[in-house]
Amino acid sequence: MIKVGIVGGTGYTGVELLRILSVHPNVKIQAVTSRKESGMPVADMYTSLRGFVDVKFSDPDAGELQQCDVVFFATPNGIAMQQAEALLNAGIKVIDLAADFRIKDQATWEKWYGMTHAAPHLLEEAVYGLPEINREKIKGARLIANPGCYPTAVQLGFLPLIEAGVVDTSNLIADCKSGVSGAGRKAEVHTLLAEAGDNFKAYGVAGHRHLPEIRQGLSIANGSEVGLTFTPHLLPMIRGIHATLYAKLTKDVDLQALFENRYANETFVDVLPAGSHPETRSVRGANICRIAVHRPQGGDTAVILAVEDNLVKGAAGQAVQNMNIIFGLPETTGLQIVPLMP
Amino acid sequence: MIKVGIVGGTGYTGVELLRILSVHPNVKIQAVTSRKESGMPVADMYTSLRGFVDVKFSDPDAGELQQCDVVFFATPNGIAMQQAEALLNAGIKVIDLAADFRIKDQATWEKWYGMTHAAPHLLEEAVYGLPEINREKIKGARLIANPGCYPTAVQLGFLPLIEAGVVDTSNLIADCKSGVSGAGRKAEVHTLLAEAGDNFKAYGVAGHRHLPEIRQGLSIANGSEVGLTFTPHLLPMIRGIHATLYAKLTKDVDLQALFENRYANETFVDVLPAGSHPETRSVRGANICRIAVHRPQGGDTAVILAVEDNLVKGAAGQAVQNMNIIFGLPETTGLQIVPLMP
Amino acid sequence: MIKVGIVGGTGYTGVELLRILSVHPNVKIQAVTSRKESGMPVADMYTSLRGFVDVKFSDPDAGELQQCDVVFFATPNGIAMQQAEALLNAGIKVIDLAADFRIKDQATWEKWYGMTHAAPHLLEEAVYGLPEINREKIKGARLIANPGCYPTAVQLGFLPLIEAGVVDTSNLIADCKSGVSGAGRKAEVHTLLAEAGDNFKAYGVAGHRHLPEIRQGLSIANGSEVGLTFTPHLLPMIRGIHATLYAKLTKDVDLQALFENRYANETFVDVLPAGSHPETRSVRGANICRIAVHRPQGGDTAVILAVEDNLVKGAAGQAVQNMNIIFGLPETTGLQIVPLMP
Amino acid sequence: MIKVGIVGGTGYTGVELLRILSVHPNVKIQAVTSRKESGMPVADMYTSLRGFVDVKFSDPDAGELQQCDVVFFATPNGIAMQQAEALLNAGIKVIDLAADFRIKDQATWEKWYGMTHAAPHLLEEAVYGLPEINREKIKGARLIANPGCYPTAVQLGFLPLIEAGVVDTSNLIADCKSGVSGAGRKAEVHTLLAEAGDNFKAYGVAGHRHLPEIRQGLSIANGSEVGLTFTPHLLPMIRGIHATLYAKLTKDVDLQALFENRYANETFVDVLPAGSHPETRSVRGANICRIAVHRPQGGDTAVILAVEDNLVKGAAGQAVQNMNIIFGLPETTGLQIVPLMP
Known part of the structure; x- marks a missing residue:
């Protein structure tokens, strides 16, 4: 044990x-x-x-x-x-x-x-603990920097596009929405039910701490600095992150196949069938990131939708995944949790 | 298997x-x-x-x-x-x-x-599948009538009082509140988010189908017909039932000890410490009924608070509990689910 | 002005x-x-x-x-x-x-x-500012004690029964549910969205500050001390109180007519048609208390359902109603606010 | 009358x-x-x-x-x-x-x-009933096409940029979030509280009916066809739309002054102070669109945040505003409704 x-x-x-x-x-x-x-x-x-x-x-x-x-x-x-x-x-x-x-x-x-x-x-x-890019390094690590909640969803959503070199990386947009549990269990007025319930707003548009973390990860994948606009919003619910990602395509590519291939061997990343709209509840309580890929009206804008439970794949679940990797356990040990839906 | x-x-x-x-x-x-x-x-x-x-x-x-x-x-x-x-x-x-x-x-x-x-x-x-009263009969049963969601919480809350003969059973009151998943996945106007969200109301006050089921169970425990007023309400949330039960005490009794003893060997019934107020989220997704016992201002009214997840201990979880009993498995097999909180 | x-x-x-x-x-x-x-x-x-x-x-x-x-x-x-x-x-x-x-x-x-x-x-x-019982005193008052949110709903619901002398006043039960705005705008953990959202619980069962206020009001109407059990609960929503009231009938009486007559001249108390279930949203933002009267299965238990917006008829709206009375304005001045629904 | x-x-x-x-x-x-x-x-x-x-x-x-x-x-x-x-x-x-x-x-x-x-x-x-661009035409109109809910927020947010010619109009992005009342009062499974509550998702990414309406309005202002990606999302709440708009600046401009000047004489469009994040609840029940303007990290991406109540400024309130204009009444008649907050 x-x-x-x-x-x-x-x-x-x-x-x-x-x-x-x-x-x-x-x-x-x-x-x-x-x-x-x-x-x-x-x-x-x-x-x-x-x-x-x-x-x-x-x-x-x-x-x-x-x-x-x-x-x-x-x-x-x-x-x-x-x-x-x-x-x-x-x-x-x-x-x-x-x-x-x-x-x-x-x-x-x-x-x-x-x-x-x-x-x-x-x-x-310190090894950045996103197994989908750093699995080998994690195996031998002593010290893991477990990724932030927004950075997990945004990176998993953008990585296939950047790794394949098919988008303009100078102008990426990540419009993200999070449940309030991401703000933690501190007593603060703005996260009271009477303030944050039945309400929706952006916050930190001028600059959120997850911006440099995401930019670092995407820039490594890109081989050079990316340009990124990151807008977080607060949802009137407890758990769940939805990242809506926009990038300009520079090459004609089969986006669906690109994503399916990239994550074919990843247990905790689920690429949905073409035309899907992932729901945050579909991963509630579970260590899964579900992704759908769109190209509206066949234009040159890729729209990637990624959902996760911010407390699981965006925090504690991913931490246990990292622990499993470090200790040589099957990666899914203890993480076979079926999402709670409805 | x-x-x-x-x-x-x-x-x-x-x-x-x-x-x-x-x-x-x-x-x-x-x-x-x-x-x-x-x-x-x-x-x-x-x-x-x-x-x-x-x-x-x-x-x-x-x-x-x-x-x-x-x-x-x-x-x-x-x-x-x-x-x-x-x-x-x-x-x-x-x-x-x-x-x-x-x-x-x-x-x-x-x-x-x-x-x-x-x-x-x-x-x-048919055996009424409430293991906390019918475990032995369930073991040999071919056909199980799995209890309703309200009846599970109300019966588990009232049973210790009735079995011990310490309350006036002619005038029991069960004021119950349920999340909307209890109404099922039918497309109906009154359970739309825009109708049932941010709202609270009673329904079926004149008579709800769970009334005869509860009355039957309590009357069997009582040895004679009980008098019961049952008022269900609809909560603006998805999962969870909270039963607030009122009964007139006819004997001076240590309520806390009475409940703790009654459920000492029941894995799925949790009697909280004196003074507690159980929360529906404390059983979200789990096969547990948590109960707290009160006697406000030391008067002769017992107030029992019982919570469960209507879809688990109030439905599917209890059904699996019954299956485990029938097939001779440890009762907790597959039901070691930690509640999802927050 | x-x-x-x-x-x-x-x-x-x-x-x-x-x-x-x-x-x-x-x-x-x-x-x-x-x-x-x-x-x-x-x-x-x-x-x-x-x-x-x-x-x-x-x-x-x-x-x-x-x-x-x-x-x-x-x-x-x-x-x-x-x-x-x-x-x-x-x-x-x-x-x-x-x-x-x-x-x-x-x-x-x-x-x-x-x-x-x-x-x-x-x-x-000080004049207790519940116009439906104290209108004349309010007219000449210098100092108004505006009623609490729970006391407004509970008293308006019980008063017709007590004034008419048709119930056993030694054993009244008020099972009440309130939105979190009643707890005010203080930063506290238990009213965070991540704690109070998607959740339901009772609180203060041992004794809530509104208990003596309600008991005082009902006892005055009764002419002698009443017996009351009062159980407040916290709803996962912002505005609205629902009081579910139970009393034992001691006389056969037309409850619907009793309530309609009592409030015939009250603009801000609305007795719903027989068989109704008032919804908290039906008074959202408005200075109205809506009441429905039930007698389940024709038994001797009266079940009264009363809803109000805790911040309006339960607080600020009632305060303005009192101001209108004091200054000799029509009672509805500035209070002709249509509830916000949905 | x-x-x-x-x-x-x-x-x-x-x-x-x-x-x-x-x-x-x-x-x-x-x-x-x-x-x-x-x-x-x-x-x-x-x-x-x-x-x-x-x-x-x-x-x-x-x-x-x-x-x-x-x-x-x-x-x-x-x-x-x-x-x-x-x-x-x-x-x-x-x-x-x-x-x-x-x-x-x-x-x-x-x-x-x-x-x-x-x-x-x-x-x-038919006159497109967005008073902020068509007031004069509305005055003499017989037939008004009242704008859609998304189109109102998106157009009011983009118009100052387009009219001033300061952004690349070939690549506008509108990431929009709406409460469920926008879907109407039809009994459908996907808008049940048990489905749409405690959940967040995009929908209609491939093409939503409001896309051509928005594109038409922006193109008229632009003098030529604009390029627009429009992504609607469903919020777990009843009322409110939040539009998060992205555009590439082609000129250096004081965005705050630009918006304040554009809407200086518009009663129902409120440009918030620099650095603000408008909340949907700040317009709940009221005929107001509140807008904030951002330029994160001083880069060349303008981020515009616009909120409205989809049923008021996004529907019925705007319709009454149009009626007031047609009949020569002060535009605010009957629309002096203070938002309901909290």
């Missing part, structure tokens, strides 16, 4: 890790830390876990993490970068669900995240 | 059976019938099942059901009563998720369901 | 007052105070008011309230009781939308609200 | 017309026709109208429409084109909220709407 530790188990990515890992056949949940809730049974905070998780929140300083084989950071940005090195030195794998190790360029990271990086020497080693 | 057939796989209880059974370790899905969709892959109708269910809808007359060990009816009322006997005669177990075999008294059934019963001779044999 | 001041214009009852008063033909909005937002245009906080409200938040100490004819307190509990007297002494009418003056008995108030009352000598003078 | 008739008063645009017109100071509702509901009080279908609308549905053949000064068609496509001429010949103004007269080119209309046009000779005369 893989002994697992979770730092920051009180937020939504934390409880989602617990949902998945508590019934993972190869995992023992060793420690879930929370300075504030130390001593409280985890299932008292999340009633949904009653009967499945019987550990208590432990103090992060109590040393229980040192007993683990792998530690997940489901923390705000800026925590993992302070604690990763000690764990790595103790031979423990680290998977960070926050943004600390996602951006290779330290200056860029510090500009967008507004803090000094505490472990810049680990930036190069 | 248990070979399973599903009649009426296009509705919500059908797809929910498929969600659970497609990853049940002892089950092979043999046939899903639909006269209208015959030949269409099941996953084309429910994209959520892509990658998990690869059978096609088959014609109900094609004889595939005869290959099964057990057949679930996820049909409208009035279908199972016409087809059950032939299957039973072929040695196939039948679990009806509709109401055909729930009421023992034929005249009562015909009055509330507005049709002539096609198989009244099976009413006595 | 009536010069109006609003203390606490940043919460939901405040913005609702502004929505109604900004187009009220006899009102000039003189001052909206907020210590924290002083100087900011009100419409910057509530974009919905752009083009309708052009005042800025003013400092509560700036003396602008002294220019008013009437001041509404849309504040947390405990504010109005400190400021009312000075305004009253200056000849200004005061309408408190919070609870400071709702309970006549000081000790009861202090027990439920957990603070010492700052102006107990005003408790007797 | 203007005597008003409504054909098709049972759908959402019909009830919305009634909500607005029933309190319009210069209007008398003369007739609301419905063949199917003839004789039934209108308020029996829409409880929200109890106390505001006391007419009954009348038979369309009964001649009551002939008594009217203006007739609104709130019908499915294909009805108004059959009845408009007779009304016009009787000197009655006609405002069609459906699509019958929106497209000038008969062949284009017939291709997208799949039927033969019954009154092609009226296409030229």
